[in-house]
Amino acid sequence: xxxxxxxxxxxxxxxxxxxxxxxxxxxxxxxxxxxxxxxxxxxxxxxxxxxxxxxxxxxxxxxxxxxxxxxxxxxxxxxxxxxxxxxxxxxxxxxxxxxxxxxxxxxxxxxxxxxxxxxxxxxxxxxxxxxxxxxxxxxxxxxxxxxxxxxxxxxxxxxxxxxxxxxxxxxxxxxxxxxxxxxxxxxxxxxxxxxxxxxxxxxxxxxxxxxxxxxxxxxxxxxxxxxxxxxxxxxxxxxxxxxxxxxxxxxxxxxxxxxxxxxxxxxxxxxxxxxxxxxxxxxxxxxxxxxxxxxxxxxxxxxxxxxxxxxxxxxxxxxxxxxxxxxxxxxxxxxxxxxxxxxxxxxxxxxxxxxxxxxxxxxxxxxxxxxxxxxxxxxxxxxxxxxxxxxxxxxxxxxxxxxxxxxxxxxxxxxxxxxxxxxxxxxxxxxxxxxxxxxxxxxxxxxxxxxxxxxxxxxxxxxxxxxxxxxxxxxxxxxxxx
Ligand code: NAD
Numbered sequence: 001x002x003x004x005x006x007x008x009x010x011x012x013x014x015x016x017x018x019x020x021x022x023x024x025x026x027x028x029x030x031x032x033x034x035x036x037x038x039x040x041x042x043x044x045x046x047x048x049x050x051x052x053x054x055x056x057x058x059x060x061x062x063x064x065x066x067x068x069x070x071x072x073x074x075x076x077x078x079x080x081x082x083x084x085x086x087x088x089x090x091x092x093x094x095x096x097x098x099x100x101x102x103x104x105x106x107x108x109x110x111x112x113x114x115x116x117x118x119x120x121x122x123x124x125x126x127x128x129x130x131x132x133x134x135x136x137x138x139x140x141x142x143x144x145x146x147x148x149x150x151x152x153x154x155x156x157x158x159x160x161x162x163x164x165x166x167x168x169x170x171x172x173x174x175x176x177x178x179x180x181x182x183x184x185x186x187x188x189x190x191x192x193x194x195x196x197x198x199x200x201x202x203x204x205x206x207x208x209x210x211x212x213x214x215x216x217x218x219x220x221x222x223x224x225x226x227x228x229x230x231x232x233x234x235x236x237x238x239x240x241x242x243x244x245x246x247x248x249x250x251x252x253x254x255x256x257x258x259x260x261x262x263x264x265x266x267x268x269x270x271x272x273x274x275x276x277x278x279x280x281x282x283x284x285x286x287x288x289x290x291x292x293x294x295x296x297x298x299x300x301x302x303x304x305x306x307x308x309x310x311x312x313x314x315x316x317x318x319x320x321x322x323x324x325x326x327x328x329x330x331x332x333x334x335x336x337x338x339x340x341x342x343x344x345x346x347x348x349x350x351x352x353x354x355x356x357x358x359x360x361x362x363x364x365x366x367x368x369x370x371x372x373x374x375x376x377x378x379x380x381x382x383x384x385x386x387x388x389x390x391x392x393x394x395x396x397x398x399x400x401x402x403x404x405x406x407x408x409x410x411x412x413x414x415x416x417x418x419x420x421x422x423x424x425x426x427x428x429x430x431x432x433x434x435x436x437x438x439x440x441x442x443x444x445x446x447x448x449x450x451x452x453x454x455x456x457x458x459x460x461x462x463x464x465x466x467x468x469x470x471x472x473x474x475x476x477x478x479x480x481x482x
Contacts, residue, residue: 006320009327011114016105018191021052024060024214025197027067028207034059036215041190044111045324045333045368053190056213061182061222064211068153068180069228071208076180077150081137088133088176090203095126095168098199102192106164107324109191111333111369112287114325124449125168128467131451132176135472139177142469145478150178151254152230154475157220157244158193159236160186160335161290161391167193169466170233171210172451177475179231180209184223186236187216188336221247229253231475235292238389238415238460256464256474258292258456260389261417263438264410265295265446268403269304271422275444277311280395283420283446285319285331285373289393290339292461293418295446297379297386299406302399309377309397316373317360331393334369343371343392350376350385355396381412389415403428407435416458420446439465 021038023030036057040049056064076084095102102125103118112121139148154174158166163185174181185193197212213219217240224232225247234244235258248255265283267276283295300308324332334340351357359372371392379386379396386396400406410419419438421429433441439457442448449455454470456462464474 006328008323010323011104011107011325011327013104013108013325015101016108018051018105022054022190022194022214024054024056024064025194025200025210025212026060026064027071027211028201028205030197033057034063036060039187039216041109041188043108043368044188044335045365047367050109051191053194053214056184056215056219058222060213061219061226064182064213065153065155065223065226065228067208067211068182071206072150072152072180075206076209077178079178081139081178084175084178085133085136087203087205088129088136088172091199091205092126092129092133094199094202095122095129099123099126102164102195104325105195106192107332109189110160110163111324111335113329113332115327115329116287120449121162121165124451125164128168128172128451132172136176139472139476142472144469144473144476148177148476148478150475151477152179153228154179154181154231154233155223155226155229156181156183156233157223157236158183158185160189161287161292163189164192164196166235167196169235173466173471173475174233175209177472179475182211182213182223182229184213184215184220187214190214224248231255233474234258238462241462254474256456256466257462258464258466259460259462260391260415261292261294261457261461262297262387262389262413262415263293263295263418263420264297264299264406265420266299266406266410266422266432267301267304267308268421268423268428269301270424272424272444273304273308273311276422277308277315279420279422279444279446280312281315281319284395285393286447288331288334288371290335290391291447293440293447294391295420296390296394296396297410298395298397299400299409300397302401305397305399312375313358313360316375319360319362319373321362321370321372322365331373334371334392337369339391340369340371343390343394346385346388346390347374347394350379350383350394350396353383353385355379355383355385381409387413403432407432411435411437414460417461418442
């Protein structure tokens with residue numbers, strides 16, 4: 001199929017100003033660590049070192065939690081909801097004003113295409129602050145129960161796939177409901193969280209209301225285990241989620257866990273196929289497949305399987321893989337060498353177990369971490385690539401004959417985060433949505449995110465919801481509850 005040649009259209013890096021090293025954002029200012037180390041954050045597209053970042057020690061975590069406690073007691077819990085809302089509106093507007101800076105920095109540090117960070121991550125992050133700003137003075141009317149009150153200090157740990165957006169999902173509802181925050185971004189993508197710390201300063205947010213500490217697993221462990229943290233909000237892998245659940249078991253801490261997924265994207269023979277193919281591509285190749293709710297298992301009705309496969313392959317041949325800062329790029333870099341190794345290992349297991357592997361021809365850059373968009377056909381339910389979360393641009397295709405079989409196969413996973421249904425029949429959509437054990441079910445679309453809509457999982461995809469009225473509930477206690 002003829003493809004258009006595009007001239008390179010790189011977004012300028014000049015808009016970002018990356019410091020050579022960063023401290024920890026505690027009590028409203030950047031401070032040096034007490035006893036912690038440092039680590040480097042790199043661009044996964046080029047392996048260029050972007051900055052040196054602090055690895056917070058247990059003492060640093062202690063200082064950050066103490067700052068959040070003081071800010072909670074003296075300032076934030078006493079402030080009216082209307083005033084809290086003004087700060088959130090201010091943050092939302094600054095995010096919009098500095099959107100280009102955030103988008104470029106996100107693409108540099110994460111490897112995702114600029115068109116996604118520019119059109120999805122940053123606007124949706126701002127939308128979360130706008131949405132929650134509106135709730136701050138209306139919590140009594142949100143149907144959360146009588147007298148909704150904040151928990152106090154919230155410890156938040158987030159992953160690397162949507163660094164700024166996950167930060168917004170965490171910080172906006174926490175602040176709107178009157179909690180203060182200590183947040184740890186992922187070790188491979190700390191830079192937009194550190195830029196967000198500057199936004200907090202710019203917004204004149206009272207010191208200590210938001211604290212950002214960088215580091216890896218041990219820092220996260222120290223934060224969620226800290227005895228003065230009242231609530232834990234975690235997004236990341238199911239393995240770490242389970243470890244956190246064990247750490248806080250038996251304590252008074254509240255928790256929400258947003259974990260992994262292995263979503264089924266289900267295409268029936270009456271689906272509008274061109275749209276469905278776009279939805280399949282968006283479902284698994286958006287953000288290099290580093291998406292917890294990615295449609296990583298395509299369940300296609302047997303009668304149209306060959307047709308869908310042919311159209312899908314033709315479409316994948318047009319995807320542009322390469323420089324994340326090029327505005328034409330569809331698929332960027334894999335976030336880290338460790339993640340590339342995991343994707344490679346699971347894909348080799350797919351071949352070894354007998355599935356058929358296919359990728360479009362495309363040249364990959366010589367430096368950095370890259371993986372071709374990959375489709376496996378002939379996948380059986382017992383294959384590792386049908387069971388385990390790959391978290392990369394790899395699609396496993398299975399077939400079904402009846403709606404009942406589609407449901408059984410879709411639900412045959414330890415996860416339950418999301419699913420997609422493609423069909424012309426409204427009644428079938430409703431029936432399927434009712435049967436699928438998935439927190440989010442999209443119909444004739446996929447990967448649509450909106451701050452007004454709750455997001456979260458069943459089974460090993462975790463518990464609690466983020467977004468919407470339901471998301472607020474996790475950040476308040478009501479009635480006589482303590
Ligand atoms: P990860 O679990 O390895 O790390 C997530 C975060 O936890 C990082 O900040 C990490 O430093 C920290 N961490 C690691 N060990 C810890 C410990 N013992 N205690 C406390 N914190 C610890 O996950 P990841 O590889 O960064 O992210 C990918 C995973 O996140 C995938 O499984 C994906 O499905 C999931 N995810 C889920 C959602 C959702 O909303 N359900 C959204 C995005 C990503």
